[in-house]
Amino acid sequence: MANSATARALPPISPLKTRLRKSFFPTPLSGAISLAGMAFAAWALWHLFQWAAWNAVFIGTAEDCRAASGACWAVIADRWRLMFFGLYPHEEHWRSALGCLILILVIILSCLPVFWRPLRLAVLWVCSLAVFILLMRGGVFGLSYVGEERWGGLTLSIFIFCATALIGMPLSIALALLRRSSLPLVSVVTGMVIDSVRSLPLVTILFAVAVVLPILAPGSSGTKIMRVIAGMALFFAAYQSEILRSGIQSLPVGQDEAAKSLGLGYWHRMTRIILPQAFRRALPPTVSQFAISFKEVSLVIIIGVFDFLASGNAAYGSGEWAFTYVEVYVFMAFVNFIFIFSLSRYGAYLERRMRVGK
Amino acid sequence: MPAAVTISQLNKYYGIYHALRDVSLTVQQGEKVVICGPSGSGKSTLIRCINRLEEHHSGTIDVLGHVLDDNMSRIQEVRREVGMVFQNFNLFPHMTILENCVLSPMLVRGTARKEAEEQAMHFLTRVRIPEQANKFPGELSGGQQQRVAIARALCMRPKVMLFDEPTSALDPEMISEVLDVMVSLAQEGMTMICVTHEMGFARQVADKVVFMDQGAIVESGAPTEFFNNPQNERTRAFLSQILAH
Ligand SMILES: Nc1ncnc2c1ncn2[C@@H]1O[C@H](COP(=O)(O)OP(=O)(O)OP(=O)(O)O)[C@@H](O)[C@H]1O
Ligand SMILES: [Mg+2]
Numbered sequence: 001m002a003n004s005a006t007a008r009a010l011p012p013i014s015p016l017k018t019r020l021r022k023s024f025f026p027t028p029l030s031g032a033i034s035l036a037g038m039a040f041a042a043w044a045l046w047h048l049f050q051w052a053a054w055n056a057v058f059i060g061t062a063e064d065c066r067a068a069s070g071a072c073w074a075v076i077a078d079r080w081r082l083m084f085f086g087l088y089p090h091e092e093h094w095r096s097a098l099g100c101l102i103l104i105l106v107i108i109l110s111c112l113p114v115f116w117r118p119l120r121l122a123v124l125w126v127c128s129l130a131v132f133i134l135l136m137r138g139g140v141f142g143l144s145y146v147g148e149e150r151w152g153g154l155t156l157s158i159f160i161f162c163a164t165a166l167i168g169m170p171l172s173i174a175l176a177l178l179r180r181s182s183l184p185l186v187s188v189v190t191g192m193v194i195d196s197v198r199s200l201p202l203v204t205i206l207f208a209v210a211v212v213l214p215i216l217a218p219g220s221s222g223t224k225i226m227r228v229i230a231g232m233a234l235f236f237a238a239y240q241s242e243i244l245r246s247g248i249q250s251l252p253v254g255q256d257e258a259a260k261s262l263g264l265g266y267w268h269r270m271t272r273i274i275l276p277q278a279f280r281r282a283l284p285p286t287v288s289q290f291a292i293s294f295k296e297v298s299l300v301i302i303i304g305v306f307d308f309l310a311s312g313n314a315a316y317g318s319g320e321w322a323f324t325y326v327e328v329y330v331f332m333a334f335v336n337f338i339f340i341f342s343l344s345r346y347g348a349y350l351e352r353r354m355r356v357g358k
Numbered sequence: 359m360p361a362a363v364t365i366s367q368l369n370k371y372y373g374i375y376h377a378l379r380d381v382s383l384t385v386q387q388g389e390k391v392v393i394c395g396p397s398g399s400g401k402s403t404l405i406r407c408i409n410r411l412e413e414h415h416s417g418t419i420d421v422l423g424h425v426l427d428d429n430m431s432r433i434q435e436v437r438r439e440v441g442m443v444f445q446n447f448n449l450f451p452h453m454t455i456l457e458n459c460v461l462s463p464m465l466v467r468g469t470a471r472k473e474a475e476e477q478a479m480h481f482l483t484r485v486r487i488p489e490q491a492n493k494f495p496g497e498l499s500g501g502q503q504q505r506v507a508i509a510r511a512l513c514m515r516p517k518v519m520l521f522d523e524p525t526s527a528l529d530p531e532m533i534s535e536v537l538d539v540m541v542s543l544a545q546e547g548m549t550m551i552c553v554t555h556e557m558g559f560a561r562q563v564a565d566k567v568v569f570m571d572q573g574a575i576v577e578s579g580a581p582t583e584f585f586n587n588p589q590n591e592r593t594r595a596f597l598s599q600i601l602a603h
Contacts, residue, residue, distance in 0.1 A: 257411050258448035258507075262462035262514060263438040272461060276452050 062320040075324040076331050079315040083332070086152015086306045088136075092144065099132045100155040103162050111346055118271070125166050132159065148225045152306035154335065156225075157297045160307065163229045164293060168236030175241035176248065177270060197238035202299055205231045210303035228300050236293050243289060247282030248274055280354050287347030291340045308332060360423065362387045362518050362549045363408060368417035370403055370573075377403045378414070379574040387517075390550045392560040392581075395570035396596060401553040404570070405520045408551065409433075409440045422517060438466060441511030445523040447503040449495035455482070455506050456491040459513045467514070474513070481509040485539050501532030505539055512543075519543065521552040555600055561585065569593045 014022075025031035055070025065072035076083075085096040106128040110121055136155075139145035151159070178190040197205070209231035210224055222230075251274060259269040279286070298309040306314075309332065315321070316328045363385040370378035378400050385391050393401050406412040407419060410426055410433045419426045421436045450458050459478035463469040469477070482488045485505035487498075495503055504524055511519060521540065525533045537559050544550055544563040554560070560567050561581050568578040569590070577590045588594045 252446070252448070254444055254446050254448040255450065258442075258444060258450070260411060261409055261437060261440070261442035261444075261520075262510070263434060263466040264462060265434060265466075268465050272465070273450055277450075280452065 062324075065324065071330075072321075072324045072327050073331075075316060075321045075327055079321065079328075082153070082315050083308065083311045083328075084154045086156060086311045087150050088152060088155075089144075089146060089150070092138075092146060095135050095138070095143065095146075096151075096153070096155045099135050100158060102128055102132055102135075103155075103158050107162065125162075129163065129166065148223045151225070153311040154308045156306065157308040160225070160229055160232065160297050160300065160305075161294050164232040164236050164297075165290065167229065167233035168240060168293075171233060171237035172240035172244055173275065175237055176244040179241065179245060180248065194238045194241055197234055198242070202232070202235050202296055203302060205235055206299060206303050210305075224303075225305065228303070228305055232293070232296070232300075235296075236289070240286065240289050243282045243285045244275075244278055246285075247278030247280075250281050251277055283347065283350055283354065287344060287350075291343055294340060294343070295336065308335070359387050361385060361420075362389070362422060363551070364418075364420040365404075365408075366418050368404070368407065368414050368419065370400075370407065370412065370414045377573050378407070379572070381417070381570075381573075381575055383568065383575065383578075385518075385549060385551060387549055388547045389565045390544050390548075390563050391552070391566045391568060392564040393551065393553045393568045393570060394555055394557075394560070394596070394600070395576075399570040400573040401570055402522050403573075405442075405522055405551055405553055408518075408520060409437050409442055411442075438514065439516055440518045440520060441514055441516035442520040443504070443507050443511055443522070443524045445526050447495070447500070447507045447527075449503055449506055449510070451495050454492050454494055455487075455498070458495070458506065459510045462510075463513050478509070478513055481512045482506070484512075484542075485509045486535075499532060500528045501535045504528065504532075504536045508536075508539055508543070518549045518551070521550065521554065523553050523555070525554065525556060557585070557597075557601060569596065571596070 024034040051070050053070075055068055056073055057065045057068045057070065058073045062072075062075075065075070081090070081093055084100070085093050088096045106124060109115055110124060115121055115124060134140060135143070136151055136159075137146060137148070175190055175194055179187050179194065181187045181190070206228060209227040213227055255273055255277065256269060259273045264273070297307060300307050301310045301313075312328050312332045316323075316325045361384050363383070365381060365383045368378050368381040369376070381400075381404060383391070383404075393404065395401050403412055407414050407426075408421060413428075414426075422439050424432050424436050426433065426436060449455075450461070453461065456475060456478055459482065460469075460471065460474035463474045463477065464471060479488055479491065482491055485508055487502055487505055487509075490498060490502060490506070495506070498506065504527075508524075524540070525536050528536065533556070537556060540550070540552070540559065541563055550563075552559075552564075564581045566578055567581050567584040569576050569584070569588075569592075571592050577584070577588065577593045584593075585597065588597055
């Protein structure tokens with residue numbers, strides 16, 4: 001098949017010069033606009049380069065930075081530990097770093113098709129989160145105890161994201177299936193829960209779990225980070241369940257009927273026939289839901305959780321580096337970009353792969 | 359020998375629409391019944407009631423000794439013994455042909471994978487496409503997909519096979535490859551209930567031809583009687599229409 005495809009005549013390719021002319025200078029007016037655009041881009045790039053690299057200070061003190069006209073990356077060099085690890089005790093930073101690496105490694109592993117079995121994913125995640133929590137909290141194996149209130153920085157952000165997705169994903173499947181239940185009571189109640197959660201801003205939910213819940217049920221509602229994760233997972237699940245439901249509803253009814261006619265019971269029909277296909281169809285919105293959730297983690301700052309963004313604020317907020325907020329935010333944006341851009345490239349890869357039918 | 363399927367006084371409504379009216383039909387073991395009739399006459403509804411893809415409102419359906427009602431485990435038992443082939447094939451597009459065929463025997467019957475695969479290859483050979491086993495449904499032609507669908511149903515070793523217009527979605531040149539498989543299945547003694555407009559097939563294998571109109575059975579009889587000497591006016595009109603082209 002591949003042979004016949006290459007043997008078939010390729011569409012004629014015009015020379016580069018013609019193609020450039022066609023795309024940038026088809027008429028004098030658009031030619032002029034193209035030129036102006038290119039000039040502006042060159043100007044902007046040049047200034048960016050001067051600021052970010054040529055005149056920048058990479059290592060030094062706040063004094064060196066004030067003397068230079070470019071970016072002050074020295075603040076990152078000086079304060080990166082605070083941004084990555086928050087208020088975690090300084091001599092124990094290796095634990096936070098290791099924990100962060102474990103989570104990133106597990107995220108990458110779960111992107112590999114070998115791990116795409118519910119059981120394998122569950123084992124992988126439950127084990128690694130248990131290791132993460134043991135490592136971070138300590139109190140065993142000679143590790144000193146570090147309370148959750150001192151966790152922070154990028155490590156905490158990634159942990160909140162992973163835990164949110166890990167709890168939110170099964171919850172979203174359950175909600176999507178319950179909402180499609182043939183028992184009217186079940187589907188109506190589930191629908192009401194989903195719609196109420198979706199009609200609240202995440203900030204409200206975070207306030208509710210962080211501030212209101214401990215007042216209503218003092219002492220019995222877990223640590224703040226646990227409650228934040230629960231709130232975020234609920235919010236994630238409400239949206240993701242509707243994404244999944246649209247995937248399920250887009251399947252031809254014949255799929256379920258064929259599965260029924262083969263004698264498959266409800267669980268087998270859902271887990272082997274319906275959900276795998278629904279996930280494939282719902283892939284693009286699922287990827288963007290993950291990206292949104294990753295960014296939404298920074299909202300926890302408003303209830304006093306010391307995440308990546310809060311740590312960044314602290315990094316420049318202390319007097320001597322106060323003027324470097326642009327550099328700090330650019331750096332944080334860059335870190336976020338790495339994560340979310342990888343995520344969307346991965347989504348694109350998945351779509352290409354699934355078009356083949358696998 | 360008890361009948362394979364006994365339907366008596368069956369009524370079925372879609373909302374207020376009366377889709378099946380007092381339908382009674384008995385299918386003996388090994389018997390081949392062809393159901394025909396104009397579009398919307400309730401043929402699909404009737405055979406989908408037999409494996410409870412549709413539920414009926416009054417009357418009784420007895421399949422291999424199980425009387426169908428809301429009891430889910432009884433329904434499962436019936437579905438295990440009754441295979442169905444659909445107009446649109448309904449293969450599972452995210453699985454290979456082989457996976458399609460071994461899935462249900464492994465999950466429902468608890469067959470070991472090796473044995474299930476051997477059995478799948480046996481039936482794929484019977485429908486003459488063993489070489490496609492590792493392809494995905496999307497890579498096969500319509501006729502091939504329908505033959506896989508038959509093989510997939512056979513892998514459950516059903517006692518009764520239901521066909522709902524299995525050739526209607528196929529290009530003319532692919533119809534015969536599917537009919538050939540159905541004929542050989544009939545010759546082996548499978549109990550078959552087929553909704554089809556392939557009258558050649560009906561003449562060749564049917565023991566009984568049933569004509570439905572407006573949700574009721576209008577006429578039924580052995581194919582020679584049915585085709586050569588139809589009693590009812592509507593049957594005659596239908597036959598002249600369908601045999602004309
Ligand atoms: N899910 C449904 N809801 C409402 N009405 C339905 C439904 N399914 C079928 N009907 C109606 O019931 C009647 C019988 O439908 P059925 O599909 O059994 O006809 P059929 O004989 O199989 O026709 P065809 O040859 O077109 O397949 C039709 O009038 C149809 O409109
Ligand atoms: Mg029909």
